[in-house]
Amino acid sequence: MIWLIETGLVLFALGGLVILAGGLAKKPLWKEIGALIASIMGPLTLACCWFVLLHVRQNETIYWARLMAGDAAEMFAIGSLGLIVGSGLAVGALSLEDRFASLRAGAIFLALSWIILLLHPTPHYVPFPGWFDKLVWFMVLVGGAGICVVVFRKLKDCLRPFSTPLFILAGVFPLLSLVTFSAHRQAQVFLDLGSMPTEQRVSMMGCLVCHSMNGEGQPNPGGGLEAVASRTEDELREFLLEPTEQNAKQFNIRENPTGDMAGVHLTPGQVNALLEALSSIYGFRQPVSENVSMEGVESILTAKTCLACHSVGDRGAAGGGVGGPLEDAAKRSRETLRVWLLNPSTDNAKQLGIRENPIGAMGSFALTEAETDVIVPWILSLKEK
Ligand code: HEC
Numbered sequence: 044m045i046w047l048i049e050t051g052l053v054l055f056a057l058g059g060l061v062i063l064a065g066g067l068a069k070k071p072l073w074k075e076i077g078a079l080i081a082s083i084m085g086p087l088t089l090a091c092c093w094f095v096l097l098h099v100r101q102n103e104t105i106y107w108a109r110l111m112a113g114d115a116a117e118m119f120a121i122g123s124l125g126l127i128v129g130s131g132l133a134v135g136a137l138s139l140e141d142r143f144a145s146l147r148a149g150a151i152f153l154a155l156s157w158i159i160l161l162l163h164p165t166p167h168y169v170p171f172p173g174w175f176d177k178l179v180w181f182m183v184l185v186g187g188a189g190i191c192v193v194v195f196r197k198l199k200d201c202l203r204p205f206s207t208p209l210f211i212l213a214g215v216f217p218l219l220s221l222v223t224f225s226a227h228r229q230a231q232v233f234l235d236l237g238s239m240p241t242e243q244r245v246s247m248m249g250c251l252v253c254h255s256m257n258g259e260g261q262p263n264p265g266g267g268l269e270a271v272a273s274r275t276e277d278e279l280r281e282f283l284l285e286p287t288e289q290n291a292k293q294f295n296i297r298e299n300p301t302g303d304m305a306g307v308h309l310t311p312g313q314v315n316a317l318l319e320a321l322s323s324i325y326g327f328r329q330p331v332s333e334n335v336s337m338e339g340v341e342s343i344l345t346a347k348t349c350l351a352c353h354s355v356g357d358r359g360a361a362g363g364g365v366g367g368p369l370e371d372a373a374k375r376s377r378e379t380l381r382v383w384l385l386n387p388s389t390d391n392a393k394q395l396g397i398r399e400n401p402i403g404a405m406g407s408f409a410l411t412e413a414e415t416d417v418i419v420p421w422i423l424s425l426k427e428k
């Protein structure tokens with residue numbers, strides 16, 4: 044459905060080009076035709092955007108979130124500015140021309156686009172009540188169209204000198220709206236979260252359009268992500284893999300969930316990377332039933348000579364060894380550690396974000412499932428000490 048928006052944008056930008064070409068070629072009729080195209084295609088495209096994005100928000104929530112608050116948000120904002128301001132400017136430019144028919148068509152389209160807003164639910168991040176939101180847009184769109192008609196009737200002659208700069212702007216802003224294309228492309232790029240710094244992972248994905256974190260972002264409808272500190276990692280993982288209303292209940296996230304996150308589809312790798320980020324910032328609640336049997340741990344450490352290449356406290360290899368202190372590994376997620384220890388290959392070291400340039404020395408020291416069940420809780424427990 045995104046193609047609908049993009050077709051609209053191309054036609055809108057075409058209007059801008061015709062205006063600029065008319066200005067250069069000193070053809071007033073071209074300018075007028077261009078402005079007419081822009082003032083009709085602008086509101087139509089805007090309406091289309093609202094419908095399509097509402098739909099996208101429900102099913103492809105991350106795509107939408109990345110446009111609104113994630114890595115594509117800046118480009119999306121510039122493109123939207125081009126579309127909204129460009130539509131207004133096109134009608135404004137027509138109000139300084141001589142033909143009422145053109146202005147009337149433009150003004151009607153601008154005013155009617157308010158109906159779309161009336162039907163559109165007020166987004167949760169708009170800081171005032173729904174009726175006020177509708178009123179503001181009424182004043183901007185219907186009021187703006189009205190003002191253009193008044194200008195045409197009463198003030199046209201004294202505002203004539205502004206005609207040329209107004210046409211130039213009305214030609215340039217529609218071209219600016221094409222930046223939306225880059226935003227759409229960016230929001231489709233797969234984000235390899237594991238290779239990003241942990242602090243950026245949550246914001247790049249646009250999660251902060253529904254969540255806040257240390258006061259940044261929107262606290263509605265998802266609430267502050269600080270809440271993760273009182274959840275266990277396993278509950279969060281199960282929920283994030285399929286964040287439906289039922290799962291929010293089942294994994295004790297909410298008693299009365301909204302289900303608003305159900306359209307968020309994350310890969311297991313992305314979930315791990317996000318959990319790692321959240322746990323490094325807030326930490327998670329440790330499951331109560333976790334008891335680490337040191338006997339089992341010691342026998343594995345000895346049998347597999349882990350401490351030849353790692354350190355724990357003041358034991359083991361000097362300076363942490365080639366593999367580093369195991370306390371450092373405690374910040375990794377349970378799943379990351381499990382996958383790693385079952386198969387400590389260089390590929391996994393890269394994929395799990397353990398090392399950018401692995402030396403691969405651990406390749407032949409893989410553990411069995413039973414051994415990872417013993418070692419992983421122990422490594423995780425090193426965090427608190
Ligand atoms: C469209 C809004 C929306 C987006 C986008 C969104 N969430 Fe959520 N999230 C929610 C809602 C709402 C809940 C609470 C569950 C419910 O009501 O269904 C929630 C719950 C959560 C929880 C559990 C919170 C707790 O109280 O323990 C986590 C963790 C979470 N989200 C992480 C994320 C991450 C990470 C992203 C980005 C990849 C994200 N969310 C994107 C709406 C959203």
Ligand code: HEC
Pocket residue numbers: 343344347348349350351352353365366367369371372375380383384389392397398400401402403404405408410418422
């Ligand atoms: C021969 C040396 C060697 C031995 C033996 C070894 N490791 Fe490693 N380990 C490494 C290296 C090197 C890395 C980093 C990955 C790389 O560069 O290939 C690593 C990485 C790790 C990590 C992830 C570290 C991080 O930063 O998150 C953990 C956890 C780990 N090893 C645990 C173990 C355990 C448990 C054992 C014993 C079963 C063990 N290692 C045995 C060399 C070794």
